[in-house]
Amino acid sequence: MDDPSAALPRIAYFSMEIALEDDVPTYSGGLGVLAGDMMRSAADLGVRMVGVTLASRAGYFRQEIVDGHQVEHPASWEPAQRARRLACKVVVTIGTREVWVGGWEYEVSTSCRQTASVPVILLDTDLPENREEDRALTHFLYGQDASYRLRQEIVLGVGGVRMLHALGIPVHKYHLNEGHSALLALELLRERGAAAASGRALELAVEAVRVQCVFTTHTPVEAGHDQYEHQLVEEQLGGLVVATLLRQLGGGARFNLTRLALALCGWVNGVADRHAETSRALFPGYDVHAVTNGVHALTWTSLPMQLVFDHHIPKWCHEPELLVRVLSVPDAEVVAAHAQSRQRLLHTAARYPGGAALQPQRMTLGFARRMTDYKRPGLLFSDLERLRALARRWPLQVLVAGKAHPHDEPGKRHIAKLLEWARQLEGEVPVVFLPDYGVSLARQLVAGVDVWLNTPLPPLEASGTSGMKAALNGVPSLSVLDGWWLEGWEEGVTGWAIGADGDQDAGRHAASLYDKLETAVLPAWHAADGRWAHIMKSAIARNGSYFNSHRMLRRYAAEAYWN
Structure with missing residues (x-):
């Protein structure tokens, strides 16, 4: 990155989807469009941010109506035509395998302020070092089954933090746009040597991570939050942290990414006044602020x-x-x-x-x-x-x-x-x-x-x-x-x-x-x-x-x- 202020800390904004351009299918709807508007406002206002998302090479889908019914078609794109390949790669462990994660840099700017731009890192596992099934992990936005979604979230959260470190981008705070990126907080715990911590050592590590993390929740009902069977999570996370810590932070009956984010983020907000009220009732005991959404x-x-x-x-x-x-x-x-x-x-x-x-x-x-x-x-x-x-x-x-x-x-x-x-x-x-x-x-x-x-x-x-x-x-x-x-x-x-x-x-x-x-x-x-x-x-x-x-x-x- 050639920004002369690159050595200054940034806000790292993690989102499963970010709408960058009309015909770049790295979004499915409102969540991604909001994230794109956030990046554009950051460019206009000169806020030091970096976006982190997935390359989503196969996109969401292109809709056609045939005989009165929706038919889905691939919406593929080639990152090399719109973004710059990053020189570094990082590795994450998914299950028993190491998966390499590369990336692309896309610069967000607007005509409102020509002198500023915000980089967005598009994480990509379509690399020759990976097995065929792992190369497709960053292809389909919200595609396939729960296991595929969880593995994507490992790439986003864990791989995203490691990529920022590899690029030498100092981070002041991590902003989690919905629970999809909550696993980044576990990576921050691991970095602090707390992968198997308990007692006071764990309390101190959690408090340090909470100072670093901001969480925006968008879903007003429990069933709408990403949840997984603990067995699947323990199998796929590959020992990032011990199983007892996963259950302690992510919920009892099932591993809930929203509950993980609430436990490890020191500042939490809903996206409207009423939604913050609803979230406080849904998750009692948490201080949920209200920052109503806006558009660019x-x-x-x-x-x-x-x-x-x-x-x-x-x-x-x-x-x-x-x-x-x-x-x-x-x-x-x-x-x-x-x-x-x-x-x-x-x-x-x-x-x-x-x-x-x-x-x-x-x-x-x-x-x-x-x-x-x-x-x-x-x-x-x-x-x-x-x-x-x-x-x-x-x-x-x-x-x-x-x-x-x-x-x-x-x-x-x-x-x-x-x-x-x-x-x-x-x-x-x-x-x-x-x-x-x-x-x-x-x-x-x-x-x-x-x-x-x-x-x-x-x-x-x-x-x-x-x-x-x-x-x-x-x-x-x-x-x-x-x-x-x-x-x-x-x-x-x-x-x-x-x-x-x-x-x-x-x-x-x-x-x-x-x-x-x-x-x-x-x-x-x-x-x-x-x-x-x-x-x-x-x-x-x-x-x-x-x-x-x-x-x-x-x-x-x-x-x-x-x-």
């Missing part, structure tokens, strides 16, 4: 809207809090910028089945996220007759996107059902499914729809960030009160709430969703009195100015990193 403003603001901000709010990309000033920008300029993004999105959607029926005089509702049960993608279609009646009075159209994990059969059924509903509504309510949802498509969707819909089952939405991205583009949210929306919601100002806080009933949520569309959202959009322009600007000023990754990173820096 420059990355997620459309070019037409960027030009408006550049003209009226200089330095907004470096200081997104200045976006509060958008309220003084002429309505017509904000409306025109959104219209350009809207036109581009409708042009893209026209290439897919049903897209030719989309019309600019219809309000466009957007719903895009991972397709899984708790996201409740079918809530909008709970009552097709009422949806038809709404569209007859207030012209409405819907754009939907999202992938189901290859092993998530219920998620795949959600996609098939959405496509069936689209066929049933054809000619009355245009519904278009946009396949292969990723960063590029997401940027078009959050900028081009008119309203962003979010319908998770509370409290399972730890934070959510797609609505934050929409807000930067003047797109208000229509959302269940969960995650970040509990903090960003101002009824009729930044968007609208579906249901009451704490309510989990799907029937009441569906009724509330239709009521809000009928009595508030659709009438405001179709009105010609300027109400909608004020809502758009309020979403930018009140939500876009706050729910950004610059604010998030500044809080981490002040409270968790350099305190």
Whole structure:
């Protein structure tokens, strides 16, 4: 690394996935996109960080819709085309074998600040020194079975720490983005000679590691955390630490990576106020702070809207809090910028089945996220007759996107059902499914729809960030009160709430969703009195100015990193 400040300590940010570019498939969804935004804000703000993740040569997957069903295709990439091969290699023990780990360096920079960049290390086991099965360990993001996932986590956590040491990168603190990288804390214990420690010696070693480690948890339910049978963990970890220590730190019945991280990290946070409350209840006895997620403003603001901000709010990309000033920008300029993004999105959607029926005089509702049960993608279609009646009075159209994990059969059924509903509504309510949802498509969707819909089952939405991205583009949210929306919601100002806080009933949520569309959202959009322009600007000023990754990173820096 040629950075003249390379000798200064860095924050080492470990994440199983980091979204680096639109077409570099080292991410599957929100966790990786958040990590990428974190790296971009670090580059903008000059925060000394280094990212550590896996090369994921085979990516997550590319989605195709065939006969109404999701079909997965490989999404391979070649690191040599985007990153620089690192000269050094390290070795980790997995089971009874030594596995060599190489790496690539990718430099993250943004046009907001040309002089700074943040290195991201992409760990790679596809080396001639390794057996065939070990060469594939860093190929598939969240692929195969539990044993494969655990071995990947050994490469990430243990191999990542060793790689940073081999590169001579001094680390001030390690930031674990979710529990996937928790094994790095065991490696730090081992380095301190505590692999078989007990009593006071163990207490001192644990305390020293806790000072070094920061942990962000993203999952609000126990079942969502990575857990393994102790026998598998003891077999695969190859004696990194003694078995009694694994059971003591990782939980009794099963080895839980979140509990390991909680035990070995001195600063822990949830990703929204409500999520921190939920985490404290889930893991009593731990001090869980709340740092609400944010998104990288420059990355997620459309070019037409960027030009408006550049003209009226200089330095907004470096200081997104200045976006509060958008309220003084002429309505017509904000409306025109959104219209350009809207036109581009409708042009893209026209290439897919049903897209030719989309019309600019219809309000466009957007719903895009991972397709899984708790996201409740079918809530909008709970009552097709009422949806038809709404569209007859207030012209409405819907754009939907999202992938189901290859092993998530219920998620795949959600996609098939959405496509069936689209066929049933054809000619009355245009519904278009946009396949292969990723960063590029997401940027078009959050900028081009008119309203962003979010319908998770509370409290399972730890934070959510797609609505934050929409807000930067003047797109208000229509959302269940969960995650970040509990903090960003101002009824009729930044968007609208579906249901009451704490309510989990799907029937009441569906009724509330239709009521809000009928009595508030659709009438405001179709009105010609300027109400909608004020809502758009309020979403930018009140939500876009706050729910950004610059604010998030500044809080981490002040409270968790350099305190």
